[in-house]
Amino acid sequence: MKKWKQLTGTDRILYALSVLLVAAILWYWQTGTDNGTLNKVLLSSPENVLKSFTQLWGKGSLQKHILVSFQRVMTGFLFGAGAGIILGFILAAVPALKKLLSFLLGLIRPIPSMALFPLFILWFGIGETSKIIVIAFVSFWPTFLNTEEGVQQADKKLLELATVLQKGTVAKILTVILPSTIPYIFAGLRLAISRAWGGVVVAEMLAASSGIGFLIEYSRNMSQTASMFVGVLMIAIIGFILDLILKIIESRICYWHTGEIK
């Protein structure tokens, strides 16, 4: 990631404008609902959303919902992404196994997680397990596919060099394959975490008595548009922060940051 100081003038202006764009949308939302051009019942207003936020935060219920959702996301993400990385490496290393599993994986992959959720509820009950499993399911695919791709994209010329320099299999994995796979894994993780948030919210809307998804669904039943927006904004902000954290970790680990091998 580039530091603000390293950016060119044009880039700085564009980033500043991207913040201004959000501010402009907020301003239009506020003035529009104030003067009646926008429907206040359907859209609430920034002012009311903020009020609702302080209210929910004051009661402590917002923090509780966030924490519950966050725990579900993190647990499911760890299991799903972890399994994705491991299976990605295994299938890339054993082509026979990859071929053997290709039809099965090809059949499971297109199934929308939400089509499986009712089944998970049936099998694992309405508690935490079914939600964590559905999140693990959505986190698994991008991580798995990216890891496998990353291993296969490891530079053949560098591997040949390692052969010439008498490196064994373990050394080749550690010095060539693993480092060249890391950027792919991170791309997969970033996709996975945003999908995991999507998964948890839908799962909580369908079957939960806590969490941000529940908050949104409950507010809809109560016709509290403002608190629905609070829920949505929380997801947006947390998702943005998590993605940012992953980007920062990635730039620390992949300090070399180059696509082409010279």
Place this chain on the structure above:
Amino acid sequence: MNRENEVVISHIRQEFSIGDKTLEVLKDINLELQGGSFVSVVGQSGCGKSTLLRIIAGLDIPTGGEVRIGGNPVQSVSPDVGILFQESRLLPWYNVEKNIAYGIQEKKNRKEIRDTVYELIELVGLKGFEKALPEQLSGGMQKRVAIARTLAARPKVLLLDEPFGALDAFTKMNMQEEILKLWKKEGITMMLVTHDIDEAIYLGEHVVVMSPKPGVIKRSFRIELTSDRSRTSAEFDRYRKEIFAEFFEDQTMVPEYQI
């Protein structure tokens, strides 16, 4: 004369099958490189010169014939044989020091590794760049790192596979100079594969001309230049003309503009 690092190539034949056809890439190649000598192999692309080099390195197994290095037949890659590839092939995640240390073959403790790396950095003139990453270096500097890494393995034979092909003209001349210095200093047997006739003459004691389909050795020249190896001297030009003639006699095309 050093027998330990002599290379004897006898009756090397290499065939590839493409579909149901057999393609003869190399046909009965015989070549002897005395220990510590420098041989250049020139040929058009597709004449099998790189294949020959890969066989000597132990990366490819020939269909027939054998290569002996210091009397021992080549069966797989060996620490005695180093290769300098056309691309520098540095690990992007390692800095200069670590990339050079990556070439070390013997078991060494930390201090010995550091000393070896330090010596090599001095040798290739990269002092001050120990911690730099490959992407921060110019093409010529990357090549120097690759040379140092190859030398770290202490090879008896060094194979150069069009190593300077991707460099600009000035860097290329500089690197050729460096390679000559190294060759004189370290006494390594060197074999250069190139399509650059000037480079072949400038570096090699012998220039071997190969022709394609199937790849055979067409002619071998012994190059005797005065020690300054001037690229503009009359004798240099004489070799250049002779070798050019080898390439274009078939097509009866005389590239006068080149000479």
